[in-house]
Amino acid sequence: MTLPEFLLPVIALAAGLGVLLWLLLAGPDQARVRAVQNLQRGHTPAQDRPRHQQGHLSVARVIDSPERRGRLERALAKAGFPGGWTVDQLLSIKVLGTLLSAVLFFLLWMSSRSSLVLLLGAALTVGVFFLPDLLLLNAFQKRREQVDLELADTLDQMSIAVQAGLGFDAAMLRVARNGTGVLARELVRTMQDIQVGQSRRNAYEDLAERTGSIPLRRFIRTVIQAEAYGIPLADVLNAQAGELRVARRQRAERKAMEIPVKVVFPLIICILPVVFIVILGPAAISIMENLFGAL
Missing domain, CATH: 1.20.81.30 (Type II secretion system (T2SS), domain F)
Structure with missing residues (x-):
């Protein structure tokens, strides 16, 4: 792969990650804050909204619908509105993240023409689309x-x-x-x-x-x-x-009783092989030296 072909996906990934990071750290929805502040003194026209909020709304309209918006509102409320996220930010993250992943993996596939890259890119693109939902579900479970x-x-x-x-x-x-x-x-x-x-x-x-x-x-x-x-x-x-x-x-006792079962697989995979190597390693080395020395 030549240098320009290698830099193109990297530049696209960096730009997309910057946009997603800005969306995540943009803070509370200023349009909603302005609406709450103006409940006692009038209505704020749509053209007075901040420019970055208009960008959120225009991007979010790609997959926006009353059903999806209501579902995300309920999910945000159950999760406690982590990080000051809003529905418009989540919808924008879904759209931009999915497009970014699709473009990035398409560029990688164009350079390699590998079916594995294509399947991996499709799977990760779908995962990026549902990633905000998984984060909200995780926050809701911890909060509960x-x-x-x-x-x-x-x-x-x-x-x-x-x-x-x-x-x-x-x-x-x-x-x-x-x-x-x-x-x-x-x-x-x-x-x-x-x-x-x-x-x-x-x-x-x-x-x-x-x-x-x-x-x-x-x-x-x-x-x-x-x-x-x-x-x-x-x-x-x-x-x-x-x-x-x-x-x-009772819940604490039940979790304590689950610990031995959860420890079995890390013990078998990570600890027992090392123990076998430490115990049987010297014996195996001595056997190999005696066998090849006799030959």
Whole structure:
């Protein structure tokens, strides 16, 4: 391969990676921020949007649709909007990343004419298209696990606050403001939804939908039923906190029991061959020396 043919894919890759890095680090959607700031004083015309946001939207329209936009909005909400990502940025990353990968591997295929490069390029191009979805799924799973770990302690604090005389909403707000984790931020958002006029039932159900935590969903259903039938919430909080502590301990024990099974394959692949070499290596060398010395 000559030097110009080698530099062309490299230059294309560097330019594409620069664009993708800029999209990832561009920060929150300025159009959305401007819209929130102008809710009390009027509407911002479309031509007043920043130029880079207009670029995001024009690129995102290639694969944009109401269904895909709604799905990505829900995925971003469940993942906690990592890195200030927006739907327009994700759609732009999908389009530009896929085009960049396709062009790069097409140039490599033109230089080598190999079917392996073509198949590998097609597979990686498809992988680049779905990479933002996988990143969001990974962030959502980690966030859900964090919520599960924080739920028992949060319910204990809410139970103490309710027994001290606070109402359920006041106890939730106090615990949320004093907390620093993922669940505390979600509780603050839930209380804000209630304060702006959303019903308590819908706000609680939105909380369960955003976090995706099964224990939290069960707790919310219990709270809704307790409010409907007039059951004291202090007793509900105590019972739910005790069950969650038992479930957390059982989950830790289950993970501890899974460790020996997970260690088997690294042990067989990485450690046992080295042990065999150390133990049998000198014996094999002595056997080879005696055998060839006798011959």
